[in-house]
Amino acid sequence: MKLDAAFYNRDTCQVARDLLGRYLVRVQDGVPLVVRITETEAYIGRVDKACHAYNYRRTPRTEPLFAPPGTVYIYLIYGMYHCLNLVTEPEGEPCAVLLRGGQARGNPDLLARNRYGKGMGQLSPYQRKHFLDGPGKLCRALSLTRAENGASLLGDALFVCDRLEDVGLVTPPEDLLPFSITAGPRVGIDYAEEAVHFPWRYRIAP
DNA sequence: TTCAGGATGTACT
């Protein structure tokens, strides 16, 4: 079933771990694009210099981080790419989980078209191997931009669920196997002083 | 298979 506000209204690191293996669904022109989440990072404004809203810093950009749990925060990075975050913890606590990687599940050809303008079958082995292993790639494949910033995950256009059957697809057997989670330091935040070392990056172990 | 360098716009100093 679809994850609800109570799921997001919890400790951010716990949400980041619990999102692994679940399905991010984006409905585009009535068709569900689906990505199985395999890598996440936690950002916790009250203690985390890597968070845009560190120390409750509130600006027009960071406003969605203060919104209720289950809100989407999308920002532009390096002038070209977007990063997708799911807001957690009670309203007023600026915390979120960055979705950093995933695997194509529903309608992979549409994901490939959003990303490369051609079908999955036309991609090189290198392109397939690294298809969704970065936050910018995820957003591009799902056609997410700042137009979706501040949107809700509790509606029908963009949400996370735990079975592909929830969107009329079939969950492949390999997705039902148990997996272990590895934690490590986050990526691309060298400026964040002591927060550089916080082990708030989570992945499904290979 | 790895590596360096460039692309590119916005937020904030």
Place this chain on the structure above:
DNA sequence: GTACATCCTGAAC
């Protein structure tokens, strides 16, 4: 003006 929660390309090995 500077830095940024990144990705792609092309060259070298």
